[in-house]
Amino acid sequence: MTQPIFKQLRLVEKENRRLAIVDVAERILNDEGLEAVTIRRVAKQAGLSSGAMYMYFKNKEELMLCMLVQNLRLLKKDMSACIDDNNPVEAIKKMGYHYMRYFVRFGKHINILSFAVKNKEKYGDLNPQMLSDLEAVLSELLSLVQGLLSTPSMSGALQGIPPERAVPVLWALIQGLVQITLPIQSTEAPTYNFDQVIDDATRIFTYRSARP
C-alpha cells in the first residue's frame, strides 16, 4: 500500500524535472532561436546527459509539444486577467498585447495550429495525454475570447454574427497584427508600430460598439 504513494511522489518529481527542462529549452529558444534548441544543448544547460533527456521526453517532438502547451497555459492565464465586461474594447486591446508577448516568446518560432495538425498526422504516437492537454488549453483560450465577444456591448460591432463565429475573426486579426508589425518594428526605421496599429484595428473592428 505504500508503494503507490512512492510511485506518485516519483511521478511528481519527474513532472517537476520535466518542467525544469522545458524552462531551459524555452530560455534557449528565446536567447538563441529555434535552431539552437537541440537535445544536447538543452540537456547540457539543464545539467543532464543527452541520454537522460529521453527519460523525460520520448522525442524531441514531445519536448516541443510540451513547450507549446506550457506557453499556451501562460497565455491563457494572462488573457484571463484581462476580462472586463464593462470595457470589452479595452480588454481586446490588452489581450492583443498578451498575445504579442506570447508570440515574441514562442509563437514566433512555432505555429500552434499547424504544429498540432501536422504532428497529429506524422507523429500519431505522441503522448496522447499531452495532445489532449493541448486541445484543452486551446479551447479554453477560444472560450475566453468568445466570452468577451458575447458581452451585450459588443453585439453592435458583430452585426448579428454570432460570437462563436466572430472569435476566429478577432483572433486572426490579432495574430495577423502581431505577425505583421513585429518584424517591421525591429527595422531601423519602422513604418508601423504595434500599439498604433492595434489601436486602429480595434477602432475599425469595434466601430459600432463604441457608440451604441
Place this chain on the structure above:
Amino acid sequence: MTQPIFKQLRLVEKENRRLAIVDVAERILNDEGLEAVTIRRVAKQAGLSSGAMYMYFKNKEELMLCMLVQNLRLLKKDMSACIDDNNPVEAIKKMGYHYMRYFVRFGKHINILSFAVKNKEKYGDLNPQMLSDLEAVLSELLSLVQGLLSTPSMSGALQGIPPERAVPVLWALIQGLVQITLPIQSTEAPTYNFDQVIDDATRIFTYRSARP
C-alpha cells in the same frame, strides 16, 4: 554578331532551369514542409547533382529568396486582377482568397517580412538584384491594398484612419484569418471554414461602407 545572341539564349535557358529548380523546391516545400527543402533533395528531384545547384544559386538562402519573390509575383498578379473600385468589399474578399492560396503555397512556411528583415541583417551579401526585386514586389502589393482602401466608398469604414495606416490592419486581418482557419480546416471535423470566416470578417470590418 551571332555570339551575343547565343549568349543570350544560354542565359534564357539558364533562367528557365532556375525556375524549374524553384518549382521543384516549391513542390517539396508543399509536400514535405520547410525542413525538407534541402539542397540535396531539391537537386535529386530536379535530376541534378547537389554540386550543380550552386551554378544556379549561390546559396541555399538565395534559392529560398528566389522562391519567395516568385510567389509574391504570382500573388501580386492574382491580386491585381481583383481590383474593382465599384465594389471594394468584394475586392477585399477576393484578395483574401488569393492571399490564402499564396499562403497555402508558400507563406505558410516562410513569413515574408520576418524573412526579409532577418536576412537583410545576416546575409547582406545576398544577390542585391533579387533583394531589390523583393522590395519592389512587396511595395507593389502594399500599393494595391492601399489603393483599394483609398476608394471613397471605403472611407466610412476607416473612420478617419488614413488608408496607409489601414493597410496593415487589413493585411494583418487577412493573414491572420488564413493562418487560423487553414490548419483547422484540414482537421477531420473542421469547426471553421475559410469562406465563412472571411465573409464575417469583411462584414465586421467594412460595416460602415456597406450602408453609407
Place this chain on the structure above:
Amino acid sequence: MTQPIFKQLRLVEKENRRLAIVDVAERILNDEGLEAVTIRRVAKQAGLSSGAMYMYFKNKEELMLCMLVQNLRLLKKDMSACIDDNNPVEAIKKMGYHYMRYFVRFGKHINILSFAVKNKEKYGDLNPQMLSDLEAVLSELLSLVQGLLSTPSMSGALQGIPPERAVPVLWALIQGLVQITLPIQSTEAPTYNFDQVIDDATRIFTYRSARP
C-alpha cells in the same frame, strides 16, 4: 565518494583516446602529406565515425594544434637531453639532429610560428588551455637554446651579440639546414647530406669557440 574516481578514470581514458587519434593523424601526415589529414580519413583510420571526432576535438583546427603541441613537447624532451655545457658545439649539433627528426615528423608540414600567429588571429576561440600550452613549450624551447648560447665558451663565436639575439640565428640556421638538405637527401643521387652539412655549419658558426 567513488563517483569522482570514476569520472577521473573516464577522463584519463578520454585523454588516451585523444592521443591515439593524434597518433593516427600524425601517421597520415607523414605518409600522405598535410592535405590528406582530413577529419574523415583520421576518423576512419582510427576506427571512428567522423562525427565521433568532434567528441575529442572541437575543430579540425584543434586537432592540428594538438598535434603541434604534442610534437613540440617531444622535441623539447629530446633537446633537453642534449645539454652539455662543457661541449656546447657538440650540443648544438645534437640539437640540430633532433630538430631534424622533429621536422621530418611534423615541422615539414606545418610551420610552428606561422601556425601560431595565423591562428591566434583567425581562431581566437581555440581551446585556450591548448594555446597556452603551445606558448609554454615554445618558450621552453627557446630557453634551451638560449641557455646553450650563454655558456662562456660560446661567447667568442657570438662576437658580442647577446645570446637572446643569437637564438633566432641559430634556430634559423638549423631549420634552414634541415629543410634544404632533407628533400634533396631523398633524391636518388643526393648532392647534400644532412650530417655533413650540419657539421660544416657548426664549424663556420662556432669558429671562434673552437680555438679560444
Place this chain on the structure above:
Amino acid sequence: MTQPIFKQLRLVEKENRRLAIVDVAERILNDEGLEAVTIRRVAKQAGLSSGAMYMYFKNKEELMLCMLVQNLRLLKKDMSACIDDNNPVEAIKKMGYHYMRYFVRFGKHINILSFAVKNKEKYGDLNPQMLSDLEAVLSELLSLVQGLLSTPSMSGALQGIPPERAVPVLWALIQGLVQITLPIQSTEAPTYNFDQVIDDATRIFTYRSARP
C-alpha cells in the same frame, strides 16, 4: 613551308597566354592565399572558362609548377644583380633580402624542394620540359651563391670548407632566417626583426672575412 612559322607563332602566343594565366594565379596567391588558387577562380579572373584552362595546363599541378619556375627565375634575376665580388658580405645580405621577398611572394605558400621531390614521385607525368626548367633555374641559383662564396675574401670565413659545401649552409641560414622572423614580424609586438637578425647572422657567419 609556311605552316611551321604559323605553328611557331601559335606556340608563342600560347606561351604568352600561359604566362598571363600564371600572373593571375600569382596575384590570387598573394592576395588571398594558397587555398584561393583554384582553377575556377584563376580562369574567371583571367577571362577564361574553366575548361579552357586545361588547354594551357594539363593539370592544376602543372600550373603550380609553372608558377614556381616563374618565381625562381625572378629570384635568380634579382639575386644576380647583387653580385659584388668586392663586398661579398653585403652581397649576402642583399641576397637574403631578395630571398625574403621571394618567400613572401611565393615560397611562403609552396616549398620549392619538397614540391619538386614530392611531385616527382606522385606526378611522374608532369610536363618534363617544365621539370627540367625547374632543375635548371635551381642549379643556376646555387651557382650564384657558390660564386659568391668562392671569392677570396670569403675563404677565411669558410675555414677551409669548399664553397660548394658552404652553399647549402648559407642558403639554409637565409631560408631559416626568413621563415623564423617573418611570422613573428607580423605580430603586434614583434620580438625579432628581419633586418637585425640577418645582420647578426652575417656577422657571425662571416666573422673571419670581416677582419682578415
Place this chain on the structure above:
DNA sequence: CATGAATGAGACTTCATTCAT
C-alpha cells in the same frame, strides 16, 4: 536510473576535371 560515447545520416559547400555543344 543515468551516463556519454558512438553512430549514421545528412546538412551545406567547394573543387578538379570532363565533355557535349
Place this chain on the structure above:
DNA sequence: GATGAATGAAGTCTCATTCAT
C-alpha cells in the same frame, strides 16, 4: 579552339537517437 554545365567525390560539421556500462 573554347565554353560552361555537370559530375562525383570530398570537405567540415551537427544532430537525434541508441546502448553498453
